[in-house]
Amino acid sequence: MSRELTIWLLVFAVGAITYTARVSFIALFARRSMPALLARALQHVPVAMLTAIVVPAIVFSAPGVLDFSPGNIKLIAALVASAVAWWRQSTMLTIAAGMAALWLLQYLVG
Amino acid sequence: MRLLACKPFLLPASMRKSISRAAFLEGCRDSLPMLIGIVPFGIVCGIGAIAVGASPVAALAMSMIMFSGAAQIVATQLLASGAPFAVILLSCLIVSLRLLMYSAAMAPYLRTLDHRWRSLLAFVLTDQAFAGTLQRFRDSDDVRANASYFLGNGSMLWIGWQFATLGGVLAGAFIPASWHLEFGVPLCFLAVLVPLLHDRVSLIVFAVSAAAVVALDAMPLRLSLICAGLIGIAAGVIGDKARRTR
Numbered sequence: 511m512s513r514e515l516t517i518w519l520l521v522f523a524v525g526a527i528t529y530t531a532r533v534s535f536i537a538l539f540a541r542r543s544m545p546a547l548l549a550r551a552l553q554h555v556p557v558a559m560l561t562a563i564v565v566p567a568i569v570f571s572a573p574g575v576l577d578f579s580p581g582n583i584k585l586i587a588a589l590v591a592s593a594v595a596w597w598r599q600s601t602m603l604t605i606a607a608g609m610a611a612l613w614l615l616q617y618l619v620g
Numbered sequence: 621m622r623l624l625a626c627k628p629f630l631l632p633a634s635m636r637k638s639i640s641r642a643a644f645l646e647g648c649r650d651s652l653p654m655l656i657g658i659v660p661f662g663i664v665c666g667i668g669a670i671a672v673g674a675s676p677v678a679a680l681a682m683s684m685i686m687f688s689g690a691a692q693i694v695a696t697q698l699l700a701s702g703a704p705f706a707v708i709l710l711s712c713l714i715v716s717l718r719l720l721m722y723s724a725a726m727a728p729y730l731r732t733l734d735h736r737w738r739s740l741l742a743f744v745l746t747d748q749a750f751a752g753t754l755q756r757f758r759d760s761d762d763v764r765a766n767a768s769y770f771l772g773n774g775s776m777l778w779i780g781w782q783f784a785t786l787g788g789v790l791a792g793a794f795i796p797a798s799w800h801l802e803f804g805v806p807l808c809f810l811a812v813l814v815p816l817l818h819d820r821v822s823l824i825v826f827a828v829s830a831a832a833v834v835a836l837d838a839m840p841l842r843l844s845l846i847c848a849g850l851i852g853i854a855a856g857v858i859g860d861k862a863r864r865t866r
Contacts, residue, residue, distance in 0.1 A: 525685035531719035558852030595814035604811035
């Protein structure tokens, strides 16, 4: 399957998933309330999933190679960005700080 | 603002009668601070889609139809790492679960609207639209005005999302790869994640998910993302229980 076709199939399949999730309690089963355990579990979805997405993009310097050394410039740039995110809670500033740190380190390391 | 004022007239006649133009415009206006916040995220989604080999039209279709930054990023990252179709779908399903939570929270306030209205409003339900309108729904019981406000707010966010994605598509096509613009993806998620880590249970969820995703990295089919996410969620549920019983 070509990459472009795969992407188009994903557009519609994932679009159906996101719309179903959105419309679920609003229109599909509007008369029911959410089971308590599900409601508690859902509260942890953002932190759990964001962590699982972000961490591998930062701590692996190459596929399968864990790198916690200062030589891993993505890790250092991400720490700088996290500090800014904690301090200012601004997406724009966080991205700017992280990218600036990455470019500076890239320049210094050569 | 003139163009925006025309927007309600794209709706079917029956719904046009039940819309409050003033509340719709108020919703549009109040979306502006949120719009500034989603622009970098939308740009990153555009860049990510181009980087993974999507055509500009497909990249825009992702934003128009999926209309979810988290699902779009997960889809592109997993595509880049060669995950199979089913795993990508399952991962997108899990990151979309939070929309269930918003849907459930909104449902009681929309119950008296007809089906068509509810189906339309659901399409523009996002993290930002939810955060920006829930308080108003709690404060006022004018369902017609509330729904119009929500529609105004949500449609502006949808339009803004498309423009931001277009910006990313152009940037991704013209800025050289050595700039590593795709690093904006994890940075964007860090910007959302870090402020959420303000209590002990969230920190536990973070630590457990992080450890799990690294430990499970060798799993086939890039299943590590789904498994680590579920393990983190389970840790959170257990953590809540431990805190309550103490």
